[in-house]
Amino acid sequence: MKSKLLLAVLLLNSLVCVSQAIDVRYNQIGYFNDRGKVISLVANTTFSPQAFIVLDADDNVVLSGTSAAVNYWSDAQEYVSKIDVSSITTSGTYRLQVGGEEVSFNIGADVYQAISDASLKYYYFNRASTAISSTYGGIYARSMGHPDTSVRVHSSAASPARPTNTIISSPKGWYDAGDYNKYIVNSGISTYTLLAAYEHFESYYQAKAIDIPETGGNLPDLLDEVKWNLDWMLTMQEPSDGGVYHKLTGLNFSGRIMPNAYTATRYVIKKSTSATLNFAAVMAMASRIYANYESELPGYSDTLLSAAEAAYAWAEANPTDYFTNPNGVNTGEYGDSNVSDEFQWAAVELFITTNNVNYSNDIVVSSIGNGTPSWQYTDPLALISMLYHDTSFPSSTINTARSTFISTADDLKNQIENSAMNISMGVSNWDYVWGSNSVAANQIMLLVRAYEMTNDDTYLDAAYIGMDYLLGRNGTGYSYVSGFGEISPVNPHHRISDADGIAAPIPGMLCGGPNPGRQDGCSGYINTSNAGSYVDDWCSYASNEVTINWNAPLAYALNALNFYQNGTALSINDYALASETISVYPNPTEGIIQIKTRKKIAYVVVYNTLGKVVHTSSSVQISLPNIQNGLYILKITTEDNRTYTKKLLKQ
Numbered sequence: 001m002k003s004k005l006l007l008a009v010l011l012l013n014s015l016v017c018v019s020q021a022i023d024v025r026y027n028q029i030g031y032f033n034d035r036g037k038v039i040s041l042v043a044n045t046t047f048s049p050q051a052f053i054v055l056d057a058d059d060n061v062v063l064s065g066t067s068a069a070v071n072y073w074s075d076a077q078e079y080v081s082k083i084d085v086s087s088i089t090t091s092g093t094y095r096l097q098v099g100g101e102e103v104s105f106n107i108g109a110d111v112y113q114a115i116s117d118a119s120l121k122y123y124y125f126n127r128a129s130t131a132i133s134s135t136y137g138g139i140y141a142r143s144m145g146h147p148d149t150s151v152r153v154h155s156s157a158a159s160p161a162r163p164t165n166t167i168i169s170s171p172k173g174w175y176d177a178g179d180y181n182k183y184i185v186n187s188g189i190s191t192y193t194l195l196a197a198y199e200h201f202e203s204y205y206q207a208k209a210i211d212i213p214e215t216g217g218n219l220p221d222l223l224d225e226v227k228w229n230l231d232w233m234l235t236m237q238e239p240s241d242g243g244v245y246h247k248l249t250g251l252n253f254s255g256r257i258m259p260n261a262y263t264a265t266r267y268v269i270k271k272s273t274s275a276t277l278n279f280a281a282v283m284a285m286a287s288r289i290y291a292n293y294e295s296e297l298p299g300y301s302d303t304l305l306s307a308a309e310a311a312y313a314w315a316e317a318n319p320t321d322y323f324t325n326p327n328g329v330n331t332g333e334y335g336d337s338n339v340s341d342e343f344q345w346a347a348v349e350l351f352i353t354t355n356n357v358n359y360s361n362d363i364v365v366s367s368i369g370n371g372t373p374s375w376q377y378t379d380p381l382a383l384i385s386m387l388y389h390d391t392s393f394p395s396s397t398i399n400t401a402r403s404t405f406i407s408t409a410d411d412l413k414n415q416i417e418n419s420a421m422n423i424s425m426g427v428s429n430w431d432y433v434w435g436s437n438s439v440a441a442n443q444i445m446l447l448v449r450a451y452e453m454t455n456d457d458t459y460l461d462a463a464y465i466g467m468d469y470l471l472g473r474n475g476t477g478y479s480y481v482s483g484f485g486e487i488s489p490v491n492p493h494h495r496i497s498d499a500d501g502i503a504a505p506i507p508g509m510l511c512g513g514p515n516p517g518r519q520d521g522c523s524g525y526i527n528t529s530n531a532g533s534y535v536d537d538w539c540s541y542a543s544n545e546v547t548i549n550w551n552a553p554l555a556y557a558l559n560a561l562n563f564y565q566n567g568t569a570l571s572i573n574d575y576a577l578a579s580e581t582i583s584v585y586p587n588p589t590e591g592i593i594q595i596k597t598r599k600k601i602a603y604v605v606v607y608n609t610l611g612k613v614v615h616t617s618s619s620v621q622i623s624l625p626n627i628q629n630g631l632y633i634l635k636i637t638t639e640d641n642r643t644y645t646k647k648l649l650k651q
């Protein structure tokens, strides 16, 4: 079924190639009303600027003109001319006619709503140790696979407390990718990125339902989903010494089977410094976030913090245990022989959470580099957290961190504004790696952070335009997110999507993207340029796999852009506060709440879910004895006139 679809797409592509020299590449999901809107014309050879018209649904010409000067885009070995349709701001579906071609594109306020939801829902579909029910999974319902309650300690991981073949229980977590394995390093950055999304846009995520079995409780859905993975990560720490196993896998990758058909023995493999530090960073961060939910999860935050501290101590005592696959183990390696970045990141997260100088003493801000984060390079994650929690650090430290960070953001913005294709990719020679689409997604995340840090709109403008890259305005014309766009991947290297007998892959998954390394040796790559080395085929695990660490920055970016354009929660304008943490406790409450914040509170308004004001106050202690039980929204305004919202449950 799927190969038929592929054939159809290939045939379509070849017809298009024969009949048309110029290809129209555009954001196939949609453009936001009041944001920049770029459409790119591309061809293999140079061409003249093209006359174009844009028609609305009633066939009125709403814009006409000639495309801009043609430039060479070396990453794709293509020539590009830009059409700017930013002046169209009314919601609707439009048709662009140019060079004998016609494409339809959307403009609206909520064009990223469905795709941003799907980018988060993917984590539920990739859960290990649970069945996916039809209630939450629809046609993608499946049986449980990998209970992982009886996992062996591999000889490489043996210790006096846990000799070889000791059986341990290590359930839950997300499958890494198209494979069924679970790797701490990659889980760690994925979890960090999702927690960062939550930390930076707390009120947005408090109101965001992901439609998972836990939906409806007082814990925001995103924190429920992340907890599924944190619970697994906790089991990967050896209790006797604090070290963390690098991964839980079979000895080999499985075949093209569903999770419940997997019967091979699974092992925890060798502790490593990179996994242990990564674990420490993520647990420390999670501890401060889940601390706000002590009544829902008593003791959880403390458990996370103790795990983080024990891990950090192990890494300090074992600073160079770099991971390579032991003999006989052939699953993903996620190897790293430079862990200075993981050390900085872990120290930063631990210091933010504990304020303990032992951790700040280990932070050397001048050693923290710039650039785009990846599973192997976590310096930028340390910078993001430091700059968000800037009041926790001396101003000289923050000034250094900020200039390091902003130098990358400026490069990205400049690349989007001035490159032939108006995209961030290509800013560095290493952008088109295995998983290059996650580079693009992380770059958008960095621009969002730069905007939050500076309030300079030009970073956000660049982020909106740069996002087009993943959604069709790129070197292949694919919208790289499954299920979204005119042409999107139908054969991702994702075992569940491949083996489930359903033609359409699970939606919302970001495929790896162009990778001129083409390590899979797959035939059928569309072309072999940096930005063209992609093929929508199962065989292409080097360009068409999906993973949790690629979807996380996608989810971060899509939801952030969705928030800024359309950021209302229950009709109340709310803004994520940079550098500010506010906790409200106890929550749920019987009537008396405390508000803890680092800035002075100007006033607090309590709304019911219909947006009606039920109480106002200017105190940090609020008494609400007379309101009915149920959900309320607190809107807190601080002395610097910034507002912050939080859900409150009265019971």
Ligand code: G3I
Binding pocket: 176, 177, 178, 179, 331, 332, 333, 334, 374, 376, 430, 433, 434, 435, 517, 519, 541, 545, 546, 547
């Ligand atoms: O670190 C070097 C860098 O110094 C060099 O400049 C650059 C030039 O190409 O290469 C960098 O190494 C690359 C490395 O990723 C880090 O980006 C390797 O070439 C590249 O082969 C390697 O790819 C990784 C791949 O596994 C193979 O090990 C991907 O990042 C990683 O996402 C992928 O992860 C797999 C898991 O092993 C198994 N599960 C699926 C997952 C996704 O495909």
Ligand code: 9MR
Binding pocket: 177, 178, 179, 253, 332, 541, 545
């Ligand atoms: O399916 C595996 C994929 O999940 C991994 O990312 C990739 C990393 O090397 O390896 C894939 O497995 C392939 C194996 O490495 C070589 N033989 C073909 C396998 C895919 O069918």
